[in-house]
Amino acid sequence: MYSNYYDKEPVMMIGLGSYDKEVTLKSSLGRTFTVRIDGKKVVLNDSDDKNDQVYLIDNDDDENFYMEVPDIEIGKGFHWSRKENQRFKGGFLFRIIDNKLLLINMIPIELYLQSVISSEMNGDCPLELLKAHAVISRSWALRQIDKIPYLGTPYVSDCEISTWYDSGVHKYFDVCADDHCQRYQGITRAINPNVKKAVKATCGEVLMYNDEICDARFSKCCGGATELFENCWQDKHFNYLEKIDDFSENFTPDLTVEENAVKFIKSSPEAYCNTDGKKILSKILNSYDSEYSDFYRWKVFYTFEELSEIVKEKSGEDYGLITDLTPLSRGTSGRIYRLKITGEKKTKIVGKELEIRRLLSKSHLYSSAFTVEKSEKGFTLYGAGWGHGVGLCQIGAAVMAENGKKYKEILAHYYKGANLQKIYVGNKK
Secondary structure: OOOOOOOOOOEEEEEEEEEOOEEEEEEOOOOEEEEEEEOOEEEEOOOOOOEOEEEEOOOOOOOOOOEEEEEEEEOOOOOOOEEEEEEEOOEEEEEEEOOEEEEEEEEEHHHHHHHHHHHHOOOOOOHHHHHHHHHHHHHHHHHHHHOOOOOOOOEEOOOEEEOOOOHHHOOOOOEEOOOOOOOOOOOOOOOOHHHHHHHHHOOOEEEEEOOEEOOOOEEOEOOOEOEOHHHOOOOOOOHHHOOOEOOOOOOOOOOOOHHHHHHHHOOOOOOOOOOOOHHHHHHHOOOOHHHOOOOOEEEEEEEHHHHHHHHHHHHOOOOOOEEEEEEEEEOOOOOEEEEEEEEOOOEEEEEOHHHHHHHOOOOOOOOOOEEEEEOOOEEEEEEEOEOOOEOEEHHHHHHHHHOOOOHHHHHHHHOOOOEEEEOOOOOOO
C-alpha cells in the first residue's frame, strides 16, 4: 500500500551552522574551499563571481571523499556543549541568512541515518536497538521534510509563560545537526558496520498511524515512565505516544498526582532504564554521553543566591531572591510542565518542560521530572530521567535488546498501535 509513498529515496537538507564572514572547508583530497560574504553576495575562493548562493558537490567517484568543516557546535546550550571540526559527505549549500553565512549539507536520507545512529548511540550496542533507532529516526526525519504543521502557539503574559522548542523554527532546511533535532555529525564518528547493517536491514521502513508517518520522538532515559507529546510541545495528542510504563512487570502509579510523583522520583524502582551496569552503558553511550552516569536518578543543589542568579541570567527577568519552587502541573512521567517560581520581586508560572529545564540550570537540567526540597541553605532537586521522556527511551530500549527483544517488539512497546511500513526502496549504491 505504501510502496509508492516516495518515488525514490529522499534527500535531507541539514543545517550545520552559521559563520560571521567566511569559512574554509578542506577536502579529503587536500583541496581547500573558502566561502565568504562580499556585501550581500557569496563568493568562492578568489573568484570574481558573486552569487546569491554557492553549491559544492561531493566527488561521487570516490566513496571515501569528504569535506572537513570547522567549528561545528554540538550540544548547544546543554552540559556537553563544545565545538568540533567534523567531516561530511554529500553536497554543501552556502546562503546569506541574517547577515551570516549559513551552511547546509544535502545527503540521501539513508546515509544521513548512518551518521545519526552513530552520533546518537554507540555502534557497539545491540543490533536490534540500532534497527529500532533507524526506524524512528527515519520516521521523524521524513516528517520534517513533509513539514507537517501542528496547531498551537506559545502563551506569554506578565504572570505566565508556556513555550516550547521544536523543529518548526527551521525555515531554510529540514533539520539541524544538533540535539535540538537529531545528532548528525557526518562521518566524524566512525560508522560502525553494525550501524550500516541496521540501516540497510530497515531501509525505507517507518512507523505509520492512520496513514500518516509517526512523529517518533525519543529521549535518553525516560526515568521509568514516558511522557505525552502535548506536555512538551504543541497541544496535540498522538495516540501512539501514550504513557508507557518502562517496566517488564510492575506498573507506575498516576504520576500526575504530586504525592505519587514525589514518592516515585525519590525511589529507584525496577525499570528497563534503571541500569548502572557499565558493560551495558558502554555499549550504548558514545564518548561524551559516557562522561555522565546518573541518568535514571539524579540530584542537584542550589543556594538561594545561586538559583536566583541563574534564573535572572536565563530568563532576562529579575525575580529577586527566589524563595519557592512550586510544581503546579505534572505529566504522565512526573515531568513538570507548569512550575511557579516565587521571588521577592516577581512571581511567575513557567512551562513547558524544556523551558523549566533551561531556566533552572546554567545549561539544562537533565529533565523536569524533579521534586523540590527547601532547607535553610537552598533548594535540593531530586530528579528522574534524562530528556523530555516522550517516545522511545534509548537506555530502556537498549536493555530490552540486550535481553533478547527484537526491534519490532521494542517499537511495539514504545509506540502503541503504530504499524511498520516500507515506503520506498533505497539507492543501491
